[in-house]
Amino acid sequence: MLIDDDSFGCLGVPTPLEMLKQQSALLCDEIADLNDRLRRSRSNVAELIDMNQQLAAERDALRIKLAATEARVSDCLRQAGLDNNKMKGLMRVADQVEMLRGELDAANKRLREYQAETLPNGGRN
Numbered sequence: 647m648l649i650d651d652d653s654f655g656c657l658g659v660p661t662p663l664e665m666l667k668q669q670s671a672l673l674c675d676e677i678a679d680l681n682d683r684l685r686r687s688r689s690n691v692a693e694l695i696d697m698n699q700q701l702a703a704e705r706d707a708l709r710i711k712l713a714a715t716e717a718r719v720s721d722c723l724r725q726a727g728l729d730n731n732k733m734k735g736l737m738r739v740a741d742q743v744e745m746l747r748g749e750l751d752a753a754n755k756r757l758r759e760y761q762a763e764t765l766p767n768g769g770r771n
Contacts, residue, residue, distance in 0.1 A: 660668070
């Protein structure tokens with residue numbers, strides 16, 4: 647049995663064509679929104695690529711500076727080792743000088759004592 651739909655048009659029931667037009671309009675709005683989002687996403691990706699390239703260049707420059715700094719630190723450590731060796735040698739020499747001064751003072755004291763004992767007038771002129 648066929649039902650006549652024309653009599654229900656006044657109740658606001660859309661026709662298949664009106665439903666397709668409504669669906670088409672919704673899809674067009676959704677496509678426009680998606681295109682806008684896609685355009686913004688592409689712009690964001692381009693900015694991120696630029697930022698990544700800048701960061702990579704900065705990283706490479708910092709790696710070069712780090713290598714130069716490491717080389718300078720190595721040179722400083724080597725020089726500090728050489729200077730330390732020199733200081734140790736000089737400290738040994740200073741210790742020897744102090745020891746020899748002590749021995750010289752003791753020898754001078756013994757000499758004065760000897761002269762006082764053996765020479766007339768106590769070794770004084």
